[in-house]
Amino acid sequence: SQQGEEDPQALSIQEGENATMNCSYKTSINNLQWYRQNSGRGLVHLILIRSNEREKHSGRLRVTLDTSKKSSSLLITASRAADTASYFCATDGGDSSYKLIFGSGTRLLVRP
Amino acid sequence: ETGVTQTPRHLVMGMTNKKSLKCEQHLGHNAMYWYKQSAKKPLELMFVYNFKEQTENNSVPSRFSPECPNSSHLFLHLHTLQPEDSALYLCASSQEEGRETQYFGPGTRLLVL
Numbered sequence: 001s002q003q004g005e006e007d008p009q010a011l012s013i014q015e016g017e018n019a020t021m022n023c024s025y026k027t028s029i030n031n032l033q034w035y036r037q038n039s040g041r042g043l044v045h046l047i048l049i050r051s052n053e054r055e056k057h058s059g060r061l062r063v064t065l066d067t068s069k070k071s072s073s074l075l076i077t078a079s080r081a082a083d084t085a086s087y088f089c090a091t092d093g094g095d096s097s098y099k100l101i102f103g104s105g106t107r108l109l110v111r112p
Numbered sequence: 113e114t115g116v117t118q119t120p121r122h123l124v125m126g127m128t129n130k131k132s133l134k135c136e137q138h139l140g141h142n143a144m145y146w147y148k149q150s151a152k153k154p155l156e157l158m159f160v161y162n163f164k165e166q167t168e169n170n171s172v173p174s175r176f177s178p179e180c181p182n183s184s185h186l187f188l189h190l191h192t193l194q195p196e197d198s199a200l201y202l203c204a205s206s207q208e209e210g211r212e213t214q215y216f217g218p219g220t221r222l223l224v225l
Contacts (some may be wrong), residue, residue, distance in 0.1 A: 033213065042114065042202055042216035043155075088155070092210075099168065100214060102155040 005103050006089055012109040019076040021106040023089030024069075032065055033090045033100070034074050043088065046074075081112045115139040118203050118217035125193065126225050133188040133220045135203030143209040144186040146178060149200040149219070161186060162209035193224045 007022045023032070031050045035043040049056045049065045049072065056063045062075040076083055086105040093099060116137045125131050137144065146158040160168035161180040175197075177189040186203055200221050204214040 031212075035216075040200065040219070040221065042116070042118075042218045043204075043214075044114065045213045045215065048213060099157055099160070101157075104152075104154045 006087070006106045008106060009104070010107045010109070012111065013079055015079060015081055015110055015112050017079055019079050019083070019108055019110070021074045021087050021108070023072045023074070023091075023103060025072075025089075025091045026070065027091075027093055029067070029091045029093075031092060032063075032072050034061075034063060034072075035088045035090060035102075037086045037088065037105070039085075046087075076108075079108075079110045081110050084108060084110045114215045114217065116203060116205055116215050116217035118201075118220050120220060121218065122221045122223075124223045124225065125190070127193060127195070129193075130189070130191040132190065133201055133203075133222075135186040135188075135217055137184055137186075137203075137205040137215070137217075139205060139215060141205040141207050141215070142183050143206045144180060144183070145204040145206075145214065146186065146188055147202040147204065149202055151199075155202070159188075160209055167209060190222075193222075195224050198222055198224045 005024050013019050033048045034046045036046050037043045047058050047063050049063050060077045065072045086107050088102050088105045090100045090102045119134045143162045145160050148156045157170050158172045159178045164180050175192050179187040200219045202219045203217040206214045
């Protein structure tokens with residue numbers, strides 16, 4: 001069964017606005033990662049947050065993790081047209097799995 | 113550039129053809145992965161190699177045959193594919209097999225006619 005599930009599936013915002021994407025998962029994890037994919041290209045790693053961390057920042061990115069709710073959010077502040085892409089969360093299976101499992105992604109469109 | 117290259121970038125093949133996808137990583141990693149990405153579906157893990165040994169075959173049909181001659185190179189040999197195999201095939205690598213950051217190549221867009 002799918003581990004990570006992003007919400008919303010698609011998001012359209014104006015340049016300069018903030019974009020928030022959510023990820024829910026089902027089993028315990030060691031870490032959760034967010035990746036970005038431009039259309040038809042490979043995925044690029046954005047940020048990794050470990051299960052004992054609650055919040056992490058990287059530039060205009062802010063990731064939170066709530067292990068009690070099995071959810072994470074990715075916030076992109078002051079969005080730019082160049083942020084238009086699909087964003088995926090990826091989780092491992094905790095102690096039972098060494099595989100990363102990706103969600104279906106959120107397609108973000110930032111209108112100039 | 114992520115340090116992972118894939119060739120070709122685009123491939124069109126008939127169902128009776130045999131072709132190979134190539135992946136090369138310049139990061140000194142020990143684990144390499146093949147993923148399949150179809151429209152409107154999550155990324156599907158196909159194969160994992162760790163220190164040149166296959167450690168994962170995610171119930172992939174035998175018409176896909178991986179090969180890992182060394183830790184830097186990974187191939188995916190294709191034969192008698194079906195139209196539903198049309199997808200973006202992504203290669204990735206990581207320092208070791210597991211839960212850490214993976215670095216992806218740009219992918220090969222495959223169309224099976």
